[in-house]
């Protein structure tokens with residue numbers, strides 16, 4: 001919840017090297033939350049509305065836990081921070097703490113890709129990251145872990161959301177560095193052109209290389225012997241998560257943010 005980007009210095013907040021350093025730090029946060037989640041079975045029932053009865057709610061168990069957490073966190077200013085975006089906008093509650101005055105670093109926008117992120121997390125990311133500890137493992141459901149798995153999911157989803165919506169800082173930084181390049185593309189509604197303009201394939205390649213090394217290093221406890229009955233995070237699943245979901249969704253955020261960048265500006 002603490003702001004990842006020090007907004008006291010707006011120029012530092014929009015320094016691309018500084019932003020990329022924050023993205024590297026967020027890799028560790030995401031990975032450690034995934035490793036925690038991977039200690040439990042997939043527990044598919046917690047993602048199915050109605051599979052676990054919840055009083056006065058038709059949500060899935062996992063969605064209900066996430067929504068309740070966000071309601072509480074909204075009261076203590078989590079979503080005042082420009083690097084935090086809720087999955088359940090309708091769960092937001094009045095503050096019980098005085099509002100914080102953040103300097104406006106980002107341009108006003110309503111970009112939020114959390115619904116797509118959650119869909120991909122449940123249907124693709126989690127199944128490919130949670131691997132069975134051993135072939136002998138018979139079940140992918142452990143009722144006693146429902147609460148722990150849902151709680152771990154909240155941490156995974158919120159860290160992934162923060163990483164992906166950091167694309168707004170990246171996009172603002174790139175826009176301010178070269179507005180004359182982006183303005184014609186934005187005015188033409190050329191989303192493919194904007195995507196090409198914000199893409200840095202070399203940086204993406206380095207992200208995936210670094211992530212593979214981290215997943216191999218963090219995912220296994222070196223002090224435990226090979227026979228220990230522990231779940232490991234699946235290295236290929238982690239790499240695929242970033243390659244197929246985190247990086248593409250970050251770029252969607254960048255493009256959608258830039259498509260709104262001229263609204264109310266001198267260039268509108």
Ligand SMILES: C=C(O[C@@H]1C=C(C(=O)O)C=C[C@H]1O)C(=O)O
Nearest residue numbers: 170198199200203204207247250
């Ligand atoms: C985040 C950036 O923008 C794009 C997205 C990237 C990512 O999500 O890792 C990396 C490079 C760019 O293609 C960046 O330039 O650092």
